[in-house]
Structures are given as C-alpha cells and as structure tokens.
Amino acid sequence: xxxxxxxxxxxxxxxxxxxxxxxxxxxxxxxxxxxxxxxxxxxxxxxxxxxxxxxxxxxxxxxxxxxxxxxxxxxxxxxxxxxxxxxxxxxxxxxxxxxxxxxxxxxxxxxxxxxxxxxxxxxxxxxxxxxxxxxxxxxxxxxxxxxxxxxxxxxxxxxxxxxxxxxxxxxxxxxxxxxxxxxxxxxxxxxxxxxxxxxxxxxxxxxxxxxxxxxxxxxxxxxxxxxxxxxxxxxxxxxxxxxxxxxxxxxxxxxxxxxxxxxxxxxxxxxxxxxxxxxxxxxxxxxxxxxxxxxxxxxxxxxxxxxxxxxxxxxxxxxxxxxxxxxxxxxxxxxxxxx
Amino acid sequence: xxxxxxxxxxxxxxxxxxxxxxxxxxxxxxxxxxxxxxxxxxxxxxxxxxxxxxxxxxxxxxxxxxxxxxxxxxxxxxxxxxxxxxxxxxxxxxxxxxxxxxxxxxxxxxxxxxxxxxxxxxxxxxxxxxxxxxxxxxxxxxxxxxxxxxxxxxxxxxxxxxxxxxxxxxxxxxxxxxxxxxxxxxxxxxxxxxxxxxxxxxxxxxxxxxxxxxxxxxxxxxxxxxxxxxxxxxxxxxxxxxxxxxxxxxxxxxxxxxxxxxxxxxxxxxxxxxxxxxxxxxxxxxxxxxxxxxxxxxxxxxxxxxxxxxxxxxxxxxxxxxxxxxxxxxxxxxxxxxx
Numbered sequence: 086x087x088x089x090x091x092x093x094x095x096x097x098x099x100x101x102x103x104x105x106x107x108x109x110x111x112x113x114x115x116x117x118x119x120x121x122x123x124x125x126x127x128x129x130x131x132x133x134x135x136x137x138x139x140x141x142x143x144x145x146x147x148x149x150x151x152x153x154x155x156x157x158x159x160x161x162x163x164x165x166x167x168x169x170x171x172x173x174x175x176x177x178x179x180x181x182x183x184x185x186x187x188x189x190x191x192x193x194x195x196x197x198x199x200x201x202x203x204x205x206x207x208x209x210x211x212x213x214x215x216x217x218x219x220x221x222x223x224x225x226x227x228x229x230x231x232x233x234x235x236x237x238x239x240x241x242x243x244x245x246x247x248x249x250x251x252x253x254x255x256x257x258x259x260x261x262x263x264x265x266x267x268x269x270x271x272x273x274x275x276x277x278x279x280x281x282x283x284x285x286x287x288x289x290x291x292x293x294x295x296x297x298x299x300x301x302x303x304x305x306x307x308x309x310x311x312x313x314x315x316x317x318x319x320x321x322x323x324x325x326x327x328x329x330x331x332x333x334x335x336x337x338x339x340x341x342x343x344x345x346x347x348x349x350x351x352x353x354x355x356x357x358x359x360x361x362x363x364x365x366x367x368x369x370x371x372x373x374x375x376x377x378x379x380x381x382x383x384x385x386x387x388x389x390x391x392x393x394x395x396x397x398x399x400x401x402x403x404x405x406x407x408x409x410x411x412x413x414x415x416x417x418x419x420x421x422x423x424x
Numbered sequence: 425x426x427x428x429x430x431x432x433x434x435x436x437x438x439x440x441x442x443x444x445x446x447x448x449x450x451x452x453x454x455x456x457x458x459x460x461x462x463x464x465x466x467x468x469x470x471x472x473x474x475x476x477x478x479x480x481x482x483x484x485x486x487x488x489x490x491x492x493x494x495x496x497x498x499x500x501x502x503x504x505x506x507x508x509x510x511x512x513x514x515x516x517x518x519x520x521x522x523x524x525x526x527x528x529x530x531x532x533x534x535x536x537x538x539x540x541x542x543x544x545x546x547x548x549x550x551x552x553x554x555x556x557x558x559x560x561x562x563x564x565x566x567x568x569x570x571x572x573x574x575x576x577x578x579x580x581x582x583x584x585x586x587x588x589x590x591x592x593x594x595x596x597x598x599x600x601x602x603x604x605x606x607x608x609x610x611x612x613x614x615x616x617x618x619x620x621x622x623x624x625x626x627x628x629x630x631x632x633x634x635x636x637x638x639x640x641x642x643x644x645x646x647x648x649x650x651x652x653x654x655x656x657x658x659x660x661x662x663x664x665x666x667x668x669x670x671x672x673x674x675x676x677x678x679x680x681x682x683x684x685x686x687x688x689x690x691x692x693x694x695x696x697x698x699x700x701x702x703x704x705x706x707x708x709x710x711x712x713x714x715x716x717x718x719x720x721x722x723x724x725x726x727x728x729x730x731x732x733x734x735x736x737x738x739x740x741x742x743x744x745x746x747x748x749x750x751x752x753x754x755x756x757x758x759x760x761x762x763x
Binding site: 110112115116131132134136200351354355357358359360361391395396398400401 | 449451454455470471473475539690693694696697698699700730734735737739740
C-alpha cells in the first residue's frame, strides 16, 4: 500500500484478517467506572492471538504479499510483540518468519517467538547491529521486511481494532490509545475520522518516553532518546507514515509517570481479572490522574497487549530486580531514530 | 426452595439474575488445544461480578427473599468469594449483608467485602466460633442466613453458568467442574441432565482436599479433614443438598496435585491472559495429566473465579512464604464437617 489507508482499505483489511483473528471482547468494570465517575469500554486486544493487537497488522501484511514474494518469507527486527505476531501470522500462510533479536532480549520474548516457529538470529543490542543483521538476513533469504508500524498495510489493519470497538459501543465521546511508533494510534485516528463524526482520539504516552508528545508540540518528529519506562512496547520513535496521520487527526496527547502506570495496571488486573502489560495501562493512568475531563463521558480504551513475565511483576520487583529491568530496557534501545 | 431445583427453577433463576450479572465470555486457546490435542471451551466466571460464579447464587438468593425478610438483611460466614458476592448482591437490593470472617482472613478478602459494603464481624479462626458468631448476628439483626452452597436457591443459580455455556457451544462431550462444597458441581449436573442428553459432568478436586472423591467412593458424605491445598475455594465438605445430586448425576471424579494445579494455572495466565485462582485450574490440571480421554473431544470448563492476591503468586512464593500460605489456610478450616 503506497498511500494513507482509505476507508475502503480499512474495510478490506478487516475482511482479509477476519477469519484469522479473535474478535476480542469489549469489557467494562462497574467498580472502575464508579471510582472514576465515567464509563470506560475496554477493547481487549490483550486477548488477541499472540497476546497483542500486533497480530492484526502482521496478518494483514502477510496475507497481502503476492505469492512470488511470500514464498521467501518475511523478516523483521523486534524484541517485542511484533516479532511474535509476525511469526504466528507467517505460520498461517506456511512461510518462514526471520526475526532479528538483541541477544539480551528477555527469555520470555524469545520463547514466544520460538513457540510460534519464528527463526531467530541474535545480534548485539544496538540499533546499528539490528539493522545490519536484518539487511544481511533479507539479502540471504529473499524475505520481505515487514516494519512493525511504519507501513500502511500494517496501519490499515491496526485500524480494525477501533472499528470493532465502534461497532460494539455506540456514542463514544473519545478513544484513548497508547503511542509508541504510532501504528495503532494512526490507525485508530483514521477509523475515527472515516467512520464517526464525533469521536475524539487522544494519545497516551509514558513520561519517560515522551517523544510523541515532543513531536506533536514541535510539529516534526523528535527521536526517542534513551527512553526510561517500564512500558517496553512504547520505546520507539514515530515514523514518517504514522506521524502525519497523528498530527492531522489526533486531538491531544498526555503523559503519565511509571508509578501511575503501574497503579493503573494493577487496577485492571485486580478489578477486571485480565492480564495487561504496562504499555496497555497508560490510558487508564491518564484518566486516573485527571488529565482529561471524563465525567459522564463514554470512553473507549484499547488494551494493547498482555505479554508480561508473570514471574517479574512490577509490584513484586525488589530494588535489585528493578535495576535489572532498567538495564534490560536500556540495552534494548538507547536512541531510536525516527523513520 | 424446598426441593431439588427443576428445569423451570433453573430457567427462572437465569431470568431473575440476568440483568444483574455479566454474561461472561467463552474463551478458547488454540495453543492450549494444540498442546493437549483437544478442544476446550472456557466459561470465564472469573470475569463475573465480584470475581466469581458465586455472584449468581448470591444474587438469586437475595432477589428471591420476600420483602418482609429481606429488609433485615442477609448473613453468612465465609472468608471467600461467597462473602464478597453476597455483599455486592445485597447492595443491589439495598439491604445489609453481615459477614462473619475469621480474624486471620487474608487482608485482600477483607478489603473485597468492605469495598462492596459488607458489614464484617471478626471471630476466632475455627468452625465453632464462626457458627456461634453467625448465630448471634442472625439473632441480633434478624438477617437471613444464606449458606454458600447447601441451599437449593443457590444451586439453581449456579446451574445457569453451564446453561449459558451450552447455549454458546454446541455438542460438548463433557464439562469438568471443580468441587468444594458442590454448589457449582450439583447445579452443572442438573443443567446437563435437564438440557442435554449426552454431556457428561466430571468433577475435579485437589488431592489435598479429596473429601468429595472419598464421599463418592464411600456412597456417603465424608468430612473434609485438615485439607492442605493451595485451592482456598475448595476446602469445604459436601452438603446434604449437593451430595445426592452429585451422586446421581456426576459421571466421574478425578484429583490433581497442587504442583500440577499451579502449572495449569500458570498456563491459563500465560496463554489466555486472564487471571484465574488456583481453584479454577483443577480441571485443566486433570486434562494435562491424562486423567481423562480427551483426544478430539469438545470439553467445557468453568473457570470459577479470579480472586488472587497478585502480590503472592504461587510461582513467586519462596519457601518461607509458602509456609505462611499453609498456615493461613489451615487456620481457616481444620475440620469441615459435612452439612
């Protein structure tokens, strides 16, 4: 796809991936609503296959490849949900997925990719090594590089999560979406633009990785420099294809601190009995901290993923362990250049 | 209700509680199915209000009370999910719920009851103190005692979880249900008997609290003596109203060890991204351990509850802590006499 997805592109993506994805439920919690004086509708993409909305984009990208390209497989560099999603989606089409991962990636992420049949090549934990390793893999295998977000076919598919939410819940006032590279945010913004005339789209970002916040204020993409946050899914910079859509169609962006994000995450676990990762919890953190006028409003939130190491929960981590977390994360990405 | 619930009683209960409960989703996991070579349909009562199927029974019991009794409120002794469910259900009708809890009850259970407006009276952690304190409360307040399971109005409502599961999934071969006091098991057995002609009902019990297993083998109720298991919802003995139904309509009963239950629990958390308590995980533990012929079968499992202290997960508990768990649990109930 060579230009910004149209309404028809989003509907076509929804149709293409329909039989392969879970139609995830929309959940509500009376106790959270009573506590916050609002009505929140949680679209549970943490219950999506491979544990995150990323499976929508990966499936659409893989099913959209012409046969003569698809046969050589797909490739990406990622230590996160996109890698697992791409591996599982490749399995559907019976083609290989080549995944470049930093050798320091958490064991649980490596296991996830392996369990879906992804072929892993390890590299040094820096951006240059990732890119050069990926280039070599693509050259050697003929696989097609599928970028996790800076790709219109991906964006069109991420847009389908909000489309389902709008089908299930009438008269939403706003939708709040976490932002990392901006794939889900830009897709959601397009869906709100094409299919509604009143739903505002709000971005939610960790304070410690506030490059989207700075980019929107500056009017041009600012890199994610040395991000420090527990939200391992939101470390990346915006892309050349996501930023213009975000700039045009997103109404506002707010940030939340890691302690507030962990508090929100725990609230979702304890009151809704579902597992969400820290990145999913930023929108609720923003609501809890009164960054928005929400009284009496109907609010949509997409719970983006549920891939968490249940042996290392943020509220159980002692000081020694929490050092480890930071180290691991800063290994992963020190400066993320915009694309 | 003075006799074993009829088909009409179950349908009436479903109708009575319908607008107050969540219609919980039925979830499947392709990875769990592939791993075990079967098809499991999980009815997610962990996502029910108050975090457990118990809310069905509590709501039915409270809505069934005549006005002249209801006005004085309801009472029970419980440190578990029934106490929280009864407190929340009482709120619906605007009546008080008096809860007798052992003073050693986990803080998280106390908090849950309080958050739903239940009025707690603490007592010594033994059965005699519980019963005498409850008797005093009932005498002083005029509240109606609602037993957690040995009550036909409760049983008729617990039967509605399986009724919804049967509506959502055609052609199940069997349903596997954890057994403590037998409220859910007897209700499910009645539903299978009245509404299907092929679904077998199988009971699942922790090895360390195998009184239902022994009762079925002996043909009469055996008490739960000094139960030792992580499944804090399954410590109680069968009741005079649940056992005859179970004896007549349940096809088989199997037990699982605590390590196997914890393994199954973790599989549900990691692969399905939902929070279930240990008691919910016994049926899957039994399937994993090949206690049943499941190849190619369609199996229903009711995930009974999701009330877990997320700071004390079994796979994170060190030896010192796991001593504490045992101590707390054996405080709760040393011998549970049948009712």
